[in-house]
Amino acid sequence: MILPRAFRLVTGLLCLGLLANCAVNPVTGRQNFVMMSESEEVRTGQKGDEEVRKEYGVYDNPTLQRYVNDVGQRLAQKSHRGNLEYHFTVVDSPEINAFALPGGYIYITRGIMAYLNSEAELAAVLGHEIGHVTARHSVQQYSASMAASIGVALGSILVPELRGGAQDLFSLLGNALLSGYGRDHELEADRLGAEYLALTGYDPQAMVKVVGILKDQELFDAEIARGEGREPRRYHGLFATHPDNDTRLKEVVGEADRLAQPKADSRQAIYLTQINGLVFGDSPSQGIVRDNRFLHDGLGFGLNFPPDWKVKNSLDRVVALSPENDGQIELLLAGPARGTPADFLRRNIRLDTGNELDTALINGLPAATMSGVRQNKPVKIGVIFFRDQTFILFATAKTPAAYNQHRTAISSAIGSFHALQDSERKLAKPNLIHTRTAKRGETFASLARQSPLGKNAEGYLRLMNHAYPSGEPQAGQHLKTVE
Ligand SMILES: [Zn+2]
Incomplete structure (x- = not known):
């Protein structure tokens, strides 16, 4: 984003x-x-x-x-x-x-x-x-x-x-x-x-x-x-x-x-x-997803999406989808912050029903939310001002029943917007490709254990080294790892 x-x-x-x-x-x-x-x-x-x-x-x-x-x-x-x-x-x-x-x-x-x-x-x-x-x-x-x-x-x-x-x-x-x-x-x-x-x-x-x-x-x-x-x-x-x-x-x-x-x-x-040194996976200038936490070092904020939702980071927005694909939260950046978050909502958002505003700080930041129905779908919109920028969280669900089911998850995601902590800054670092020659006895399983790629690490490393689905590094051959 x-x-x-x-x-x-x-x-x-x-x-x-x-x-x-x-x-x-x-x-x-x-x-x-x-x-x-x-x-x-x-x-x-x-x-x-x-x-x-x-x-x-x-x-x-x-x-x-x-x-x-x-x-x-x-x-x-x-x-x-x-x-x-x-x-x-x-x-x-x-x-x-x-x-x-x-x-x-x-x-x-x-x-x-x-x-x-x-x-x-x-x-x-x-x-x-x-x-x-x-x-x-x-x-x-x-x-x-x-x-x-x-x-x-x-x-x-x-x-x-x-x-x-x-x-x-x-x-x-x-x-x-x-x-x-x-x-x-x-x-x-x-x-x-x-x-x-x-x-x-x-x-x-x-x-x-x-x-x-x-x-x-x-x-x-x-x-x-x-x-x-x-x-x-x-x-x-x-x-x-x-x-x-x-x-x-x-x-x-x-x-x-x-x-x-x-x-x-x-x-x-x-x-x-x-x-050698190529960024692998999310890049820090676009924000990094770690265990459903979205961390953006450049813009200085973090947000926790609901635990098992699928989070997709694209250049201009981050979208999280519920496992059943019936609920969605979108995070967007909408330009310089002017007036108050409530002003922003009043100026820009028209809901079919609802429109009631709730103004409260979110983790110490000026914010406002609005919930209601738009085009027959329940929606909740949160606006947060942070470092002179307007951040919008737009949540919706396919049906009122689905919305009810996701209501708490949506509210806590909106409520989790925060200034990035020092401890999170470390997590927001990108993974990099390293190229070298393989050492004797190295296996993709052993390389996977040392890599930050998580549960599918072995598969990624094999793919990267043309050794999918089987095959092991031979001592002295060219090898790519992720560190
Ligand atoms: Zn083609």
């Missing part, structure tokens, strides 16, 4: 919806019905880039940024659209992702970088995204997702700004872009990426390895999801089988083998040196 976001992307998309053009697909040479010319594509990318930077944040490590950009530029030069100006950015997100906006804007999360083990694998991720750009998948996708986006944008005008329509729009658009473009487009991006790998001097088989990394993430998440009683996540969303058995993937990557240089170097040691 950093700051509330602007609504600029919404207007950008609405304007674009009026423009439709036919363009020649740079990869196939055929006419494609797309809604953008190349210059419009670049403009759209630029606009989206501002949003992505605000939404995700750029990972604060210029050396790493330069390194990733260098690798990306080398690949892009060999691509079908070498004339385009490419931009490669590491975004400050723990999620496992990479994505491309139209016009050559490509992003990789620090989250996925933790699981890659060589420069060739990094190049495979970037090459795949370049493939989406050169084949203009993102343009086609952008056009397709636009109709839906406009619906969301219009919807957001009807609800109070607190609900953040643009956030919904972004996640919708984001999902369309991130979760893939359908099997055929993904395979095409894999094929193009493999080709660019070969032409740049990497082994194109790194593409198969990367898909394997994503598949392992999926298997591991399915294992955790079973324990948590939730739906597992899908990466790439498409691969039913493990990539080793995926004949079409092997086929499209195999085409690039004939272009490969005889002695391709994966540049493993160079990559591992670059990611």
Whole structure:
């Protein structure tokens, strides 16, 4: 969570919806019905880039940024659209992702970088995204997702700004872009990426390895999801089988083998040196979740969400969901504190019934709460002024019965907002990746015991070191740990 976001992307998309053009697909040479010319594509990318930077944040490590950009530029030069100006950015997100906006804007999360083990694998991720750009998948996708986006944008005008329509729009658009473009487009991006790998001097088989990394993430998440009683996540969303058995993937990557240089170097040691010290998991500038406590060192506050609720920290808000998904608490930052918290509620919140205000300090901080019903749902809203900023806690439940069940948990979460204590500051430190060589006798179980990653530590460490679901470190081999 950093700051509330602007609504600029919404207007950008609405304007674009009026423009439709036919363009020649740079990869196939055929006419494609797309809604953008190349210059419009670049403009759209630029606009989206501002949003992505605000939404995700750029990972604060210029050396790493330069390194990733260098690798990306080398690949892009060999691509079908070498004339385009490419931009490669590491975004400050723990999620496992990479994505491309139209016009050559490509992003990789620090989250996925933790699981890659060589420069060739990094190049495979970037090459795949370049493939989406050169084949203009993102343009086609952008056009397709636009109709839906406009619906969301219009919807957001009807609800109070607190609900953040643009956030919904972004996640919708984001999902369309991130979760893939359908099997055929993904395979095409894999094929193009493999080709660019070969032409740049990497082994194109790194593409198969990367898909394997994503598949392992999926298997591991399915294992955790079973324990948590939730739906597992899908990466790439498409691969039913493990990539080793995926004949079409092997086929499209195999085409690039004939272009490969005889002695391709994966540049493993160079990559591992670059990611030594990389933040793993939540970052301190965005707040850290520890045992359902949300701790934000930068903004100086802490909050305790109900014990078994799922807490998700995104850039502009933190959302906690009850285990049954029938109750929700959202924490938002709403700009400079003016007047009193009660004034803020009176000015900004209209409930259908209720509206009664309760003013009381919360842990010594000026605060006010309001409860009632909005759009047939029970709600409770808490506003706290802290260090000249307005913090909002917005709690709601699916039904009055669910609200009653969560009432105490919601009230104590709102009542737990506090200035960060010194003892909590230690907990708010991020976990970092360390790269070194394995010592004799080290096992993933022993490494897991020393790591701060909790009950799934062994799985994470195995995934990070390409040793999932079994396998142990060999003395002298490269090893990543989290400390
Ligand atoms: Zn893709």
